[in-house]
Structures are given as structure tokens and as C-alpha cells.
Amino acid sequence: MNTAAIQSEAQVQSGRLGRLVVARLKPNEDIIDSAEALCASHGISLAVVRGGLGSLIDGELQYLGRSGMQDIHVPGPGVEILSLSGEIAPGASSLQAVLADADG
Template identity: 45%
Template sequence: MGRVAYARIGPNEDLVQGVEKFCLSLGFRHAFVRGALGSLVDACLYTAQGGYRRIEGPAVEIVSLAGEVRAQPDGSLRASLSGVVADPAGQVHGGPFVPGANAICMTFEVTLEEWLPEPALARLNGVSV
């Protein structure tokens, strides 16, 4: 494992894209979500049938969040985030978050842990591979 970082994502920024942007700013090529706290204006989750479900807000709370960020062959990063949300009536919903469709309500805090593939970890520790 590598560095651990904490980020605050601001209002109206997309959850998935905000995590990707934060990783890019730190030079993280691969990372795991280790903790999160915040709410969304509305939530949009993929369904098992291949569609998506919109959960209307305001202030859809994220109850739990898990996921990872991975470098793509073209050098971009892709975050795959899944979670459980609670709507204003207290109903819970879960699934993968649709990129570009989950705007942060006020603020969102997330803790990420950098994952170093074995050759990178060895170089960090001064071992040649």
C-alpha cells in the first residue's frame, strides 16, 4: 500500500468524477476508498438489469461507500464506486453509482488509500525488479 489521502468534494461536483479528479491531482494511479461521509442532491445507481434507478432528494445520504480507482490503458483513471444511500423518507437503496449523475449536495469527504502494484511497491522500498 502507498499513501493515504483525505479529500473534500464540493457542492454540485459529481461523486465519481470528483474521486477521479482527486486521484489525478495526487498522482494516485490506483486507489481504494477507505471511508466516506456526505450527501447527494439526487442519487443515480445502476440496476442488476443493466438500467439505472434515480433516487430523488434533496439530500440523499450516503450510508456506505466502497470502491476503487484504476488507471486505464490511455492514462486516464476510472473510479468504480458502489454504495448504499438513504432517501429523504428513510428508504435505503444500493448499487454502483452512475458516473456523471451523482452531484454532491453540500460537501462530501472521502478517504483514499493508494494501491501500488508490486513493481512500484518494490521501487518505493528500494528493491530493484
């Protein structure tokens, strides 16, 4: 492995787990935009998303590949969210998901 090509940047944040917010999104809403708005409406500046289930009309994912950010489109209908977790923070929200289409 070429360790010279790996850039390390660590950021440490501290806080406490306290409030719990459970929400159901309406159809055709962006998940991250909705989570950010939900947090703002409850006065939460940083949040941990512990899970999520549901279905999507279409799915859009991104991952960091060798040539930079790569997009994956999962065409619907019938895209299921199998797993969802991540962090919500102003300008830096990130959710990780496992999706399945009609073919699995």
C-alpha cells in the same frame, strides 16, 4: 442455476497500500469524476476508496440486473450517503454506495 450462462473474467492487480488522501468534495461535484481528478493530482493511478459519508442533491445508482444495467434515481433533496467504497482506476472506476432518501 444455469452455469453455462455465467461468464467468468478474472483480472488480478498487485500493489501496496501506502499513501492516504482525505478529501472533501464541493457541492454539485460528481463523486467519481472528483475522485479521479484527486488521484491524478496526487500522482495516484490506482486507488481504493475505503469509505465516504455525506449528502447528495440527487442520487444516481446502477446495478447489473437480469436484463443488463439498470438505473436507479434517488430524488432529493436530502439523499444521504450511508456507505461508500470502491476502486478508482483510469477508465474503470467503480464505487458502491448505500443511499437513503427522506423516507429512509
